[in-house]
Amino acid sequence: MPDPAQQDVFVADVAKHAGEALRVYNDLRGALRELDVRTQEVGNRELTTDFTPSPSYEPITVRFLFPEAHGLVAAEGLLFALPPGEEPTEDLRIGLNYLNQELGTFSFYVAPVEGGSEVVVRQDLLPNLNQRSSLHPREIKHAMTGLCAQKAIFAGPLQRVQEGHSWRFVKEALKAIR
Amino acid sequence: MKSLESAVISELERQGLFVEHDRGGLQLSGLPDGDPISIWVDETERVIRAESTICYPIDDFSPELCRAMDYVNRTRAGVGVSYREANRSLVASTAWTSPNRDPAPNQLHLLVGLLVQMKERDAPGLMRVAEGDAGWEELVDEGASATASGLSSIGEGPATKIIRGNDATERFRELMGIADGEGELTSRGGTPADERPSAKWRRDSVASEVAHRGAGAGYEGGGPAFDEIPTRKLDAAPPSSDASTRRFDEPAAGEEHGEPKRLSRQALQIAVSQTENVELKHYDYTASRRSLGRRLLKFFGVVGAIGLVFFIFASYYQNTLTGGAFQGLFGDFGDWFESATTDPAEEEAKRRDAMAAGLDLLILELDDPLPDAAAHERHVARSLEALGDEARAKLQDLVARSASAEVRRGAFSLWRAEGYSRRPGARLALLERLHAETPPAEGDPVARGLLSSLREQPPEDPELIEALGWAEGPTWRTFVKLLGRPGDGAEARAEALTAWRPKVEGEEALLVLEALVRTEHGPAAGLRQLIAARGVEWLGGAGEALALRALESRPDAVAEALEVEDDEVRLALVELLADEGEAAAVPHLAEVVRGDPSRRVRMRTVRALGNMRAPGATWPLAVELTREANAEDSQLLDELLIALRKIPGEQTAAELREHLSAETPPKQRYFAVKTLEQLETADAVLVLIQDGLDDADERLRRAALAALSRLQGVATLKSTIDQGLSEFRRIARNDESEQVRAMAGRIYKRITGHDP
Numbered sequence: 022m023p024d025p026a027q028q029d030v031f032v033a034d035v036a037k038h039a040g041e042a043l044r045v046y047n048d049l050r051g052a053l054r055e056l057d058v059r060t061q062e063v064g065n066r067e068l069t070t071d072f073t074p075s076p077s078y079e080p081i082t083v084r085f086l087f088p089e090a091h092g093l094v095a096a097e098g099l100l101f102a103l104p105p106g107e108e109p110t111e112d113l114r115i116g117l118n119y120l121n122q123e124l125g126t127f128s129f130y131v132a133p134v135e136g137g138s139e140v141v142v143r144q145d146l147l148p149n150l151n152q153r154s155s156l157h158p159r160e161i162k163h164a165m166t167g168l169c170a171q172k173a174i175f176a177g178p179l180q181r182v183q184e185g186h187s188w189r190f191v192k193e194a195l196k197a198i199r
Numbered sequence: 200m201k202s203l204e205s206a207v208i209s210e211l212e213r214q215g216l217f218v219e220h221d222r223g224g225l226q227l228s229g230l231p232d233g234d235p236i237s238i239w240v241d242e243t244e245r246v247i248r249a250e251s252t253i254c255y256p257i258d259d260f261s262p263e264l265c266r267a268m269d270y271v272n273r274t275r276a277g278v279g280v281s282y283r284e285a286n287r288s289l290v291a292s293t294a295w296t297s298p299n300r301d302p303a304p305n306q307l308h309l310l311v312g313l314l315v316q317m318k319e320r321d322a323p324g325l326m327r328v329a330e331g332d333a334g335w336e337e338l339v340d341e342g343a344s345a346t347a348s349g350l351s352s353i354g355e356g357p358a359t360k361i362i363r364g365n366d367a368t369e370r371f372r373e374l375m376g377i378a379d380g381e382g383e384l385t386s387r388g389g390t391p392a393d394e395r396p397s398a399k400w401r402r403d404s405v406a407s408e409v410a411h412r413g414a415g416a417g418y419e420g421g422g423p424a425f426d427e428i429p430t431r432k433l434d435a436a437p438p439s440s441d442a443s444t445r446r447f448d449e450p451a452a453g454e455e456h457g458e459p460k461r462l463s464r465q466a467l468q469i470a471v472s473q474t475e476n477v478e479l480k481h482y483d484y485t486a487s488r489r490s491l492g493r494r495l496l497k498f499f500g501v502v503g504a505i506g507l508v509f510f511i512f513a514s515y516y517q518n519t520l521t522g523g524a525f526q527g528l529f530g531d532f533g534d535w536f537e538s539a540t541t542d543p544a545e546e547e548a549k550r551r552d553a554m555a556a557g558l559d560l561l562i563l564e565l566d567d568p569l570p571d572a573a574a575h576e577r578h579v580a581r582s583l584e585a586l587g588d589e590a591r592a593k594l595q596d597l598v599a600r601s602a603s604a605e606v607r608r609g610a611f612s613l614w615r616a617e618g619y620s621r622r623p624g625a626r627l628a629l630l631e632r633l634h635a636e637t638p639p640a641e642g643d644p645v646a647r648g649l650l651s652s653l654r655e656q657p658p659e660d661p662e663l664i665e666a667l668g669w670a671e672g673p674t675w676r677t678f679v680k681l682l683g684r685p686g687d688g689a690e691a692r693a694e695a696l697t698a699w700r701p702k703v704e705g706e707e708a709l710l711v712l713e714a715l716v717r718t719e720h721g722p723a724a725g726l727r728q729l730i731a732a733r734g735v736e737w738l739g740g741a742g743e744a745l746a747l748r749a750l751e752s753r754p755d756a757v758a759e760a761l762e763v764e765d766d767e768v769r770l771a772l773v774e775l776l777a778d779e780g781e782a783a784a785v786p787h788l789a790e791v792v793r794g795d796p797s798r799r800v801r802m803r804t805v806r807a808l809g810n811m812r813a814p815g816a817t818w819p820l821a822v823e824l825t826r827e828a829n830a831e832d833s834q835l836l837d838e839l840l841i842a843l844r845k846i847p848g849e850q851t852a853a854e855l856r857e858h859l860s861a862e863t864p865p866k867q868r869y870f871a872v873k874t875l876e877q878l879e880t881a882d883a884v885l886v887l888i889q890d891g892l893d894d895a896d897e898r899l900r901r902a903a904l905a906a907l908s909r910l911q912g913v914a915t916l917k918s919t920i921d922q923g924l925s926e927f928r929r930i931a932r933n934d935e936s937e938q939v940r941a942m943a944g945r946i947y948k949r950i951t952g953h954d955p
Contacts, residue, residue, distance in 0.1 A: 030215050030229070030231065031214055031215040031216050031229060031230060031231070031311070032215075032231075033308075033311065033312035033313075033315040033316060034308070034312060035277075035309060035312045035313055035316050038305040038306075038308040038309050038312060039276075039277070039305075039309060040305070087276070088273070088274055088275065088276040089274075089275070089276045091276070093276035093277040093309070094276075095276055095277075111262065114262065114265040115260070118260070118265070118268070118281055118282050121272070121279055121280075121281035122281045122282070122283060122290075125239075125246070125248040125250075125292050125294050126246055126248070126294040126296055128272045128279035129272075130268070130269040130272040130273055131269050132269075132273050143272070143279075145276060145277045145278075145293075145294070147277060147295055147305075147306040147309050147310075148305075148306075149297075149300060149302075149303040149305070149306060150303060150305040151303035151304065151305065152300065152303065157297070157299060157300055159297075159298050159299045160296075160297050160298065160299070160300070163296070163297070163298045
């Protein structure tokens with residue numbers, strides 16, 4: 022264990038260590054090009070695409086965005102959209118929280134959109150400032166594949182929960198794959 | 200220590216954090232706020248997760264709190280928040296993953312820094328929302344202001360602690376109706392002492408006093424009214440209005456509610472050590488069960504065991520220690536415990552284990568193998584291995600020169616087992632060496648083994664022929680026998696054996712002759728000479744096959760053999776040939792019948808021919824039957840006739856018909872007619888009628904009619920003769936010879952009763 026007297030005190034500096042958004046954005050576009058993934062820019066440095074790793078998986082709409090003013094990228098995958106005017110149920114929120122609790126690398130939440138709400142799953146990409154490219158194509162493909170897998174596993178159960186089933190439907194779905 | 204984990208630890212320590220292993224993960228300390236951060240490293244999935252509690256305690260997972268958490272999850276990059284009911288806390292978490300690259304220092308910094316940032320930026324607002332002190336929209340405002348102020352470095356301000364429930368706002372206290380000075384109200388919600396309902400339920404009742412908040416961004420029509428949203432716990436159990444919302448331990452009645460105590464790790468450790476230091480009073484539970492009898496039994500048991508040990512000890516060392524004082528006492532028993540002398544077999548085994556592998560050990564094992572077969576094989580194997588390429592030569596030396604029969608035999612077995620015998624010429628070479636060193640004695644097992652192997656798999660003829668030069672005794676005889684066989688190369692073998700005939704005599708000469716005859720390229724008289732030399736016994740034994748073989752391949756040899764002088768031998772040969780029933784033997788036997796000087800032999804041959812029932816014997820027998828020289832020998836004639844009659848009548852008649860053809864000399868035709876008469880069979884009668892009556896020679900016609908006239912008196916043939924009625928009439932009317940006409944007329948009249 023290092024001698025505390027010799028160590029500097031840890032000072033959290035997110036902006037400094039997250040890199041510049043523009044650089045990461047360019048690296049992201051380059052990596053997606055390498056993956057031969059066609060994207061659509063929807064403004065504000067947001068890219069959307071439909072992705073599936075294999076024909077056996079239902080494609081997922083993935084949105085790459087920079088939530089904050091630095092280089093941390095969020096890859097959002099749309100699980101399903103709530104019908105217009107419909108609010109998420111209690112059990113749906115409990116189910117989403119359960120998944121957030123159990124799956125450390127993904128975040129599930131309800132995102133408001135024009136005309137309603139969407140249930141999304143997200144994985145964040147931390148840029149690597151030590152490498153020539155802050156985002157590697159394999160890392161991006163890995164993230165998109167993960168989102169697609171989460172959709173394949175949980176979109177259905179979450180929809181059923183929204184339709185009135187108990188949130189434990191999601192718990193059973195998670196237990197089935199573990 | 201795993202590679203990814205070690206990289207994480209070293210980098211985080213370099214950045215000024217203290218890292219400890221804790222329950223399968225890592226715990227970081229040294230942060231400005233003092234609260235630890237937990238890190239888990241998954242080497243397989245290549246995931247690093249970091250977590251930190253940002254709000255505690257939180258008992259109610261309210262919809263408002265859900266919205267606030269959704270907002271945070273949506274707008275904060277790199278970090279997520281979730282509610283842990285078990286811990287009653289909000290937990291922020293970050294994660295790094297990469298399938299192909301290791302974490303960079305900036306990424307590890309972000310894992311920790313994002314958590315610290317969230318603690319400072321979002322935790323107070325979340326706590327207020329959880330307490331019902333604010334709506335989730337306030338987080339929007341706070342987030343906007345924080346972003347607008349361009350905060351980039353976190354941690355330079357006052358230390359940020361986990362927001363705790365004791366920091367309830369003044370407004371909340373007013374809502375709860377908590378006066379100053381009363382018991383501290385914690386988020387556990389009320390005190391059972393005053394039966395005050397939980398804050399949650401009180402909140403519901405005052406919820407209507409809270410102004411309806413405006414629509415939040417993105418929520419069409421505004422969010423639901425605060426009072427319309429039932430608070431829910433994750434266990435869905437409707438809480439009692441009189442009971443605390445807490446499921447955890449309630450404070451005892453009258454106990455003041457103080458700051459919720461958390462059992463620190465240090466306190467836990469102190470408690471554990473105090474427990475370990477407590478000396479338990481020992482209580483003997485068996486005391487009530489111990490009785491005098493048990494104790495006595497135990498005493499005698501111990502005494503007996505000690506006595507037995509002493510007894511054995513004394514018996515074993517009686518002479519040494521006591522000088523035989525107890526000789527008489529332990530005499531018989533002492534034999535049971537003789538001093539442990541070393542087993543000679545074990546000693547020998549150890550000695551051989553210690554011996555170096557090589558020829559000496561090999562000879563030792565061959566001469567006197569160890570009783571343990573495994574040890575014996577092991578020593579032999581390692582000796583052979585030590586000999587290496589010289590093993591073959593050494594084994595052959597042992598076979599050829601060793602004075603010990605066991606060694607020779609063992610070496611020979613090894614030599615064969617190692618496959619050295621399969622080399623071309625190896626067996627003959629070893630055999631030659633044996634003869635060269637010391638000619639092997641009769642019955643020598645090694646020589647016998649080699650010869651047996653040579654017999655099973657003979658070498659090439661040139662090698663055998665060459666080996667005749669140095670071979671002696673059984674070896675030479677074996678080689679001669681091996682050369683005596685027909686088939687491919689028989690001429691060369693016969694030539695080699697013929698070359699040896701002048702060199703040998705006696706039994707060896709006969710051996711060579713026999714081998715020569717077996718090649719089927721020997722002299723014609725070879726079989727006769729063998730038969731003559733070896734006698735009848737040989738012919739009935741080993742010579743039988745040879746004679747029969749010669750019958751097929753060398754008929755001249757058979758004919759030659761039948762001229763052997765010994766009647767008995769000729770007789771044995773005749774019977775041998777006849778017993779086989781081969782058609783090839785008939786001419787020879789017929790010749791014997793015709794010309795053998797011994798009547799006995801001829802008689803036996805006739806009988807043999809009859810037993811053969813061979814149609815080919817018909818004519819020879821017929822000839823003898825009609826020969827004038829035999830006319831006086833009625834016994835022979837009877838034998839001939841019997842023999843002829845043994846042959847199936849149809850076949851005999853057919854054979855004799857052949858001899859009634861016009862091309863046959865009249866004498867043979869005459870013999871045939873006479874033989875047909877003698878047969879006295881229906882088939883013979885028919886041949887006489889159909890062929891004999893049409894003979895060109897008047898004498899033969901008269902002989903045939905005479906035969907038919909005589910046979911007419913045989914009752915069994917009368918009907919057959921009657922079948923020739925038309926022939927008789929024809930001949931009686933048309934034959935040119937008056938005598939023939941008369942004879943035919945008389946036969947006709949005897950049948951019909953009137954003249955033709």
